Amino acid sequence: xxxxxxxxxxxxxxxxxxxxxxxxxxxxxxxxxxxxxxxxxxxxxxxxxxxx
Amino acid sequence: xxxxxxxxxxxxxxxxxxxxxxxxxxxxxxxxxxxxxxxxxxxxxxxxxxxxxxxxxxxxxxxxxxxxxxxxxxxxxxxxxxxxxxxxxxxxxxxxxxxxxxxxxxxxxxxxxxxxxxxxxxxxxxxxxxxxxxxxxxxxxxxxxxxxxxxxxxxxxxxxxxxxxxxxxxxxxxxxxxxxxxxxxxxxxxxxxxxxxxxxxxxxxxxxxxxxxxxxxxxxxxxxxxxxxxxxxxxxxxxxxxxxxxxxxxxxxxxxxxxxxxxxxxxxxxxxxxxxxxxxxxxxxxxxxxxxxxxxxxxxxxxxxxxxxxxxxxxxxxxxxxxxxxxxxxxxxxxxxxxxxxxxxxxxxxxxxxxxxxxxxxxxxxxxxxxxxxxxxxxxxxxxxxxxxxxxxxxxxxxxxxxxxxxxxxxxxxxxxxxxxxxxxxxxxxxxxxxxxxxxxxxxxxxxxxxxxxxxxxxxxxxxxxxxxxxxxxxxxxxxxxxxxxxxxxxxxxxxxxxxxxxxxxxxxxxxxxxxxxxxxxxxxxxxxxxxxxxxxxxxxxxxxxxxxxxxxxxxxxxxxxxxxxxxxxxxxxxxxxxxxxxxxxxxxxxxxxxxxxxxxxxxxxxxxxxxxxxxxxxxxxxxxxxxxxxxxxxxxxxxxxxxxxxxxxxxxxxxxxxxxxxxxxxxxxxxxxxxxxxxxxxxxxxxxxxxxxxxxxxxxxxxxxxxxxxxxxxxxxxxxxxxx
Numbered sequence: 001x002x003x004x005x006x007x008x009x010x011x012x013x014x015x016x017x018x019x020x021x022x023x024x025x026x027x028x029x030x031x032x033x034x035x036x037x038x039x040x041x042x043x044x045x046x047x048x049x050x051x052x
Numbered sequence: 053x054x055x056x057x058x059x060x061x062x063x064x065x066x067x068x069x070x071x072x073x074x075x076x077x078x079x080x081x082x083x084x085x086x087x088x089x090x091x092x093x094x095x096x097x098x099x100x101x102x103x104x105x106x107x108x109x110x111x112x113x114x115x116x117x118x119x120x121x122x123x124x125x126x127x128x129x130x131x132x133x134x135x136x137x138x139x140x141x142x143x144x145x146x147x148x149x150x151x152x153x154x155x156x157x158x159x160x161x162x163x164x165x166x167x168x169x170x171x172x173x174x175x176x177x178x179x180x181x182x183x184x185x186x187x188x189x190x191x192x193x194x195x196x197x198x199x200x201x202x203x204x205x206x207x208x209x210x211x212x213x214x215x216x217x218x219x220x221x222x223x224x225x226x227x228x229x230x231x232x233x234x235x236x237x238x239x240x241x242x243x244x245x246x247x248x249x250x251x252x253x254x255x256x257x258x259x260x261x262x263x264x265x266x267x268x269x270x271x272x273x274x275x276x277x278x279x280x281x282x283x284x285x286x287x288x289x290x291x292x293x294x295x296x297x298x299x300x301x302x303x304x305x306x307x308x309x310x311x312x313x314x315x316x317x318x319x320x321x322x323x324x325x326x327x328x329x330x331x332x333x334x335x336x337x338x339x340x341x342x343x344x345x346x347x348x349x350x351x352x353x354x355x356x357x358x359x360x361x362x363x364x365x366x367x368x369x370x371x372x373x374x375x376x377x378x379x380x381x382x383x384x385x386x387x388x389x390x391x392x393x394x395x396x397x398x399x400x401x402x403x404x405x406x407x408x409x410x411x412x413x414x415x416x417x418x419x420x421x422x423x424x425x426x427x428x429x430x431x432x433x434x435x436x437x438x439x440x441x442x443x444x445x446x447x448x449x450x451x452x453x454x455x456x457x458x459x460x461x462x463x464x465x466x467x468x469x470x471x472x473x474x475x476x477x478x479x480x481x482x483x484x485x486x487x488x489x490x491x492x493x494x495x496x497x498x499x500x501x502x503x504x505x506x507x508x509x510x511x512x513x514x515x516x517x518x519x520x521x522x523x524x525x526x527x528x529x530x531x532x533x534x535x536x537x538x539x540x541x542x543x544x545x546x547x548x549x550x551x552x553x554x555x556x557x558x559x560x561x562x563x564x565x566x567x568x569x570x571x572x573x574x575x576x577x578x579x580x581x582x583x584x585x586x587x588x589x590x591x592x593x594x595x596x597x598x599x600x601x602x603x604x605x606x607x608x609x610x611x612x613x614x615x616x617x618x619x620x621x622x623x624x625x626x627x628x629x630x631x632x633x634x635x636x637x638x639x640x641x642x643x644x645x646x647x648x649x650x651x652x653x654x655x656x657x658x659x660x661x662x663x664x665x666x667x668x669x670x671x672x673x674x675x676x677x678x679x680x681x682x683x684x685x686x687x688x689x690x691x692x693x694x695x696x697x698x699x700x701x702x703x704x705x706x707x708x709x710x711x712x713x714x715x716x717x718x719x720x721x722x723x724x725x726x727x728x729x730x731x732x733x734x735x736x737x738x739x740x741x742x743x744x745x746x747x748x749x750x751x752x753x754x755x756x757x758x759x760x761x762x763x764x765x766x767x768x769x770x771x772x773x774x775x776x777x
Contacts, residue, residue, distance in 0.1 A: 004195070011179070016175075022175075023171065026164055026167055026171070035117045035118045036097060036116055036117030039097060039117055042094040043097065
């Protein structure tokens with residue numbers, strides 16, 4: 001059962017990463033325009049380098 | 053591109069653009085919002101952003117496809133009217149939006165907060181559930197205790213954060229000595245946490261941390277759905293408001309300047325161009341024109357306007373430019389006094405108790421009594437306070453209104469979504485429930501059942517010659533009657549006669565020379581015709597006897613269908629209008645409405661609706677004008693078309709987005725179906741309680757049974773709601 005000592009912290013840590021990532025996306029307005037974001041990916045304009 | 057340089061400069065101070073930066077960053081950048089109803093794909097986004105960013109003065113432009121809007125950050129002197137032609141050249145319809153009216157949806161703080169809480173509850177419950185599954189599948193002794201402690205460490209802070217809306221609501225209700233749905237929720241969550249914590253400390257077998265968290269998660273999901281539905285309706289309604297940018301042209305020493313309506317003061321001279329709406333109450337100082345008062349009074353016949361006439365805010369100037377001196381501004385205008393009527397009428401509606409409130413009223417005391425009795429029973433039977441408390445906590449958790457919390461929002465979300473696709477905005481949370489109860493429908497005439505646009509009724513009774521001259525004269529004016537005649541004549545294949553020296557005489561009509569004779573088309577008194585009680589325009593050629601063209605208000609699309617659908621459904625349909633007897637009677641006969649009233653003042657309308665409400669009728673009011681607002685607010689539930697005045701839209705529960713009236717009767721059916729689903733959902737939740745509660749009271753419930761029952765009922769309720777889509 002010693003394996004639990006590693007596995008539980010790891011699972012909690014991974015869950016925490018997921019939560020933090022989600023909170024980051026909410027805070028940076030990434031859910032304001034879901035339709036636009038789905039369409040923007042089809043745009044050729046910033047294919048070579050990211051939009052500054 | 054200007055958009056690039058400004059943002060890159062912010063990120064990298066060493067960039068080339070940075071020296072120019074301090075000069076360009078003025079204290080206040082203009083925020084311009086544009087509505088782009090035509091955009092739909094990635095190419096549209098790219099074109100619009102490229103065109104806008106290339107325009108001198110624009111710092112950053114960003115399109116939001118979901119809202120079909122573009123937000124532009126630009127130099128302070130840049131105006132939306134400079135940008136609209138740019139987009140129109142690129143092939144996109146664009147309208148200016150008032151950023152002030154949009155602010156509420158721009159910073160969606162409440163929604164974001166709810167989403168955060170939902171996320172925390174979701175992640176925490178997944179982790180705790182993982183630990184609980186190992187306990188249920190046989191972890192014992194020290195392992196079980198450790199799992200319970202870890203669960204507690206996750207659950208306590210997670211609930212302290214995410215269940216705050218429930219705590220706040222429950223506290224709010226308890227403080228005024230009332231019970232709402234949140235009181236049993238909070239009690240269940242807190243008692244579950246407390247007993248689970250003490251059980252864990254005593255290394256007991258059952259801990260309900262997962263139940264407390266899933267409960268919070270499902271209830272937050274319900275709240276969030278509820279919030280989203282209304283936020284979407286609100287943002288669409290706000291967009292309608294924002295489309296009417298409140299601006300006026302003020303004359304100062306003969307020079308025109310654009311100002312916000314809010315900045316107008318008493319005795320200011322205001323120029324109102326043809327087609328414009330009066331921003332304030334006032335008196336005409338110069339100019340002659342005709343006024344369309346239909347939004348205020350329901351009258352369809354335009355009123356002649358000249359120096360000295362008093363005008364009210366909201367009236368539309370039709371033919372010539374008018375200069376008015378403001379006699380009442382802002383709060384004192386008749387527009388605003390009408391809003392006071394609305395406030396009085398609205399107090400009646402707040403008495404409505406929603407189905408959810410009714411359920412909560414029955415439910416909350418029942419649950420508390422049941423839990424108290426199980427506690428007492430077990431305490432008397434076993435003499436052990438710990439067992440008794442555990443049973444009471446289990447009863448509260450199992451009965452907790454998880455499904456009840458989802459029952460209403462899941463249904464209203466599905467129903468509102470369906471109605472939104474049909475072009476209806478549900479603005480009020482309980483609008484659908486109220487719509488389902490309607491037994492009487494009251495329609496306004498002008499602008500609601502009719503388009504508010506005139507139509508020629510007797511085109512065929514005129515000679516070809518007259519028609520040709522009339523057409524030529526009509527095409528020289530933007531007056532609604534002229535426009536209607538020109539359209540009808542063109543459709544009938546008439547060619548305009550050859551006229552010389554065509555000129556419009558504002559307030560009277562158009563005049564020209566025809567074969568050396570004077571030809572006039574316009575008001576009765578001006579052309580030598582006899583004034584009648586029907587809308588008419590007269591044509592006079594030389595010394596010939598003037599001939600009249602009669603007009604009636606054209607029927608709005610779907611109006612006949614909506615009326616007959618309501619009559620078929622067994623509802624009483626009424627027509628109350630501020631227009632003249634003749635016009636109202638004609639329309640009522642045409643549509644088969646037996647009960648009608650004409651020449652009703654705004655107060656009469658509201659009083660009539662109120663009276664019917666007092667008789668126990670459930671009135672649906674459909675209206676658009678300022679004269680309808682008080683009636684809209686007094687009715688049990690109200691609908692206004694998107695073309696309605698802002699005040700009318702604010703007073704109504706549902707806004708019709710399209711031009712077609714037929715979705716209204718369909719909305720009633722959807723509302724009926726929605727109410728039926730809500731009741732079904734309550735029944736499903738009750739059935740699940742009937743099965744699970746005896747187990748809990750008998751002390752046989754385990755955390756596993758609680759989790760299964762809770763998830764199963766929540767999912768059933770949501771699926772049942774989805775049948776509405």
